[in-house]
Amino acid sequence: MITLSSDFGSPYPAAMKGVILDRCDARLVDVAHDFPRQDVRSSAFWLREVLPYFPPAVHLVVVDPGVGTDRNAIVIRAGGHAIVAPDNGVAIPVARELAGADEFEVFRIDVTDPESSTFHGRDVFAPAAAEVYEAGIGQFHARATFEKMADYEEITFPEPRVIGQETRGEVLVVDDFGNVISNIPGEFLQVDFGETIEVNGMETPVRKTYATLEPGEPLVTVGSHGYVEFAVNQGSGDEAFGLEVGDEICLY
Amino acid sequence: MITLSSDFGSPYPAAMKGVILDRCDARLVDVAHDFPRQDVRSSAFWLREVLPYFPPAVHLVVVDPGVGTDRNAIVIRAGGHAIVAPDNGVAIPVARELAGADEFEVFRIDVTDPESSTFHGRDVFAPAAAEVYEAGIGQFHARATFEKMADYEEITFPEPRVIGQETRGEVLVVDDFGNVISNIPGEFLQVDFGETIEVNGMETPVRKTYATLEPGEPLVTVGSHGYVEFAVNQGSGDEAFGLEVGDEICLY
């Protein structure tokens, strides 16, 4: 199985699928092709939240603002999975999650003379994903195309801070429903479901699920990712709370 | 085969796919993940129009404004198909269509302690769809997970009324082309193709197909669903007629 994730929109992902299917008969599964454009951190968040639900697979990931520069193309082997991606950190958080207590390994892809300087998804990463799939996740590193490397780009998510009764965090992403997802783990919530909390000064009910409130009412909840979220029952949390990616959040 | 339908946008459907593929090797087919958000009736319309074209399959349907409440999760067996969905009526119109002259059966899914209160697509419905697929559409009900139930939520579509030369109906959905689809069956049209009819007072040509008019011209036609539609050749019917979902239509 090869999964595909990118910020390409349409129809560029289809060219990657053609390239892969011309080289192997892997089952293809789209994860998403509308990751926030050239936003490596948001994409890294979504990959970490979604890919661990898959059985061991090759994951092709292309969010690549540095396409055509000398940034490396890499394959990460982690927990039975292989992730093919640019070396910009986008795949590191999910690699840590997949590897768990184990280490993950990073391999540089030997790239020679790609057809284009602007579409390495098609010309570099898709062929590499097919080669990893064909060789096998346990064996691909024996091929000359892949060379183990020690240095790679990292990205990390900001840590929340707890200062007495106050918890300070940051908006990591806003999902398609308009739910605002923070970096504050649910365990950090200092009030119980059914109570209220101040969100940047706005007194807000804390609820286990949306439909305990009337449509249109804002709430604080712990989302499916395990993080504190700011939402509106059948509405858009980002509008109600006036929050976007990177904004600071103060819970009191 | 397992089909997937939701109002989740992206990338949440991929988590459901991961969960399913981690449990079984079903072929997955996306129906749509952009059903009008938390709009049970519109989603029910689209399911009824699309799913009957599929061969017998497991259909995973998640449009679920009541997620995390005590609403049931159900499986409906109808005409060789199985539909896994929340018990909010979304799957009833298509179940009737698939069952035809036969009865359909409804089974409650025994849900114990899902990982989240906000993403039962991933934590409840996807695992249930995989279990139904693995057990077989004819056999799954023998498992303890599924218990036959008699009471379930229904939704119905409004009926059109004919009063002499006047036909009154309602807008059911607007499609991606901007075609306005009503609840008035094509047989109720009291004029022939080539003639005109008054739509809420606006004299409009009735045509069998779009391209018999110039680009930009509004028309009344009988769409691929068999219902009277209000459209514009190479344009948007909803804009031209000023109609949206739930609006009343009077044909004269």
Added chain:
Amino acid sequence: MITLSSDFGSPYPAAMKGVILDRCDARLVDVAHDFPRQDVRSSAFWLREVLPYFPPAVHLVVVDPGVGTDRNAIVIRAGGHAIVAPDNGVAIPVARELAGADEFEVFRIDVTDPESSTFHGRDVFAPAAAEVYEAGIGQFHARATFEKMADYEEITFPEPRVIGQETRGEVLVVDDFGNVISNIPGEFLQVDFGETIEVNGMETPVRKTYATLEPGEPLVTVGSHGYVEFAVNQGSGDEAFGLEVGDEICLY
């Protein structure tokens, strides 16, 4: 394998998939369903850029402003591929590309009494694609459903003109990134990467790739299609250059 391309948005493509899977067990691969609506030329461009990356396959293509009129439905056999499409020229540029030095052949589909006048994707083209797939790309023409024909609709792309140091071209499409793709082949660029060129009077750097400039800076590059493109590093070329499909471009 059957690929699917259309301007249908959602969920109409799922009805086509149901029809196909009810008739055969082909692997289905979505190319795109958001081609510019009823825009035959832009769709023809994208098909020519994407389909040649696939191994031999049946390609179902429905961009069909003339649906329900007496325009023909056709199958084109080219270079081991078969393309099922309306006879409006949409599939001709890719057929030429796939055929290469060989000729391509065009067959009329015998269409009898489709269920609808407005959704031939479901009622005519999807069944024909399944029939071609079942019969085989090399054999389908032996069936009575398909009749060889000599006359078919063509579309062509405008040719660029070089007048001394000036090159005049046209915007063919704008992609999802906002990159403006012209009909001017990269070889026609009369300056080297690293230099500048006037685009409709605006002095602009010419670069091999985006990230050699600061985010937000406009550039001229040669895109993955081999054509001159007008882009912005991590931004939208169409906005920065004020260009849309069909606009004239003068490079000096």
